[in-house]
Amino acid sequence: MHKLRKIRHLDLIPILIIAFVLFKLINSTDILSQGLGLFVSIFSYFIWGFAIAYFLNPFMVFIERKTKIKRAFSLVIIYLAFLGVIALILIIIIPRIVDSAKDIISNMPTYLKEADQWLNDFLSKLEPYDEHGITQFVKDNIRDIGEQIGSLLDLSIKNIVTRAIDVTTIVIKFIIGIIISVYMLYDKESFIRSGKRLLIAIFRQRRAQRIINFAKEVNSIFKRFIIGKTIDSLIIGIICFLGLLILGIPYAPLISVIVGVTNMIPYFGPFIGAIPAVVITLFTSKPIMALWVLIFIFLLQQFDGWYLGPKILGDRLGLKPFWVILAIVVGGGAFGIVGMFLGVPTMAVIKLLINRFIQRRLNSEKIQQ
DSSP: OHHHHHHHHHHHHHHHHHHHHHHHHHHOHHHHHHHHHHHHHHTHHHHHHHHHHHHHHHHHHHHHHHHOOOHHHHHHHHHHHHHHHHHHIIIIIHHHHHHHHHHHHHHHHHHHHHHHHHHHHHHHHHGGGOSSSHHHHHHHHHHHHHHHHHHHHHHHHHTHHHHHHHHHHHHHHHHHHHHHHHHHHHTHHHHHHHHHHHHHHHSOHHHHHHHHHHHHHHHHHHHHHHHHHHHHHHHHHHHHHHHHHHHTOTTHHHHHHHHHHHTTSTTHHHHHHHHHHHHHHHHHSOHHHHHHHHHHHHHHHHHIIIIIHHHHHTTOSOOOHHHHHHHHHHHHHHHHHHHHHHHHHHHHHHHHHHHHHHHHHHHHHHHHO
16 A cells, blocks of 8 residues: 555656646746747748648648549649749739839838828818817828838838848748658658557557547648638639729739738738728828728628638637637737637637547546436
8 A cells, every 4th residue: 555655656756847847938938939939940941841731731632532643643733733823923923012012112202292182181171160179180290100101111121131031041941841841741641650650659549549539630620721711812812803903903913912811810810901901092092992992892801701701611610709819819929920820720629629628527527426
């Protein structure tokens, strides 16, 4: 009996050590962030490779199921299509966006002057009806706002060189990531088998199988969300581009790319995308056109929220709006835009874990009763 109690006490030592380490990590956020940053920096090429392989895997599986061709041929088809899309973006879309951005920046002083003139004229018409001096207050602060926007533009232009260096680093990582992803996809089954064998070696058979099943569910959640949201946002971007062309809005490619990319972020994305779209139109066209753009984007987002999104994504994540917003805020605060995007499926996984835990506890309570 004494020996059994001693063994149980010894079993507590690893748990206490792990708890102490976790406590120190939580209380030393700087060390944690530095360690995480170092890990990401070292394995960034493999993270890029895994991300590309994960994104292309469903398409590879689809081709192999439909055509029954060998892995090497399916990889050739997938990567030719993937690189073709990237080439299309780099040759056609990116230059237009860059030209639009350059044009807006170079003409910004003129746009600000015209906007200032229009607003002053508009406020002058309202002045006879203003008894509280609000119009005069707005007039006094217009110049300060214009100067602040101008200084921000100067600062952004100075940062172009730094950003160019960052982009070069990303391009290098992306190219190496593509090479790594080819090997990951080619030997996918081998990696999966090795992972399963490792789990079975560490855990008991039942626990290992439970972890494998859970990993499959996590994969299903992330795959549906990432692929579905990408297709959804691509369609929204194309519809936005066509709609802006019909309305005769300048810089339609730039605005539609902004709307499509920000649409990847649930809930907040449409609002984030609408703001620059309306501001760009307000500066480069008539104010009434900015109103039309706002109405058009609002209707487009309603179409996405009520029809297109549910049609593509469905309601399989099963998250209430509160939890979606919490996931976006926490994910965005911790990991920026990527965190805002991946926060939603991560929250769905956390919900799945909690539900499983609750269900097991309830089942055990019923058994005991």
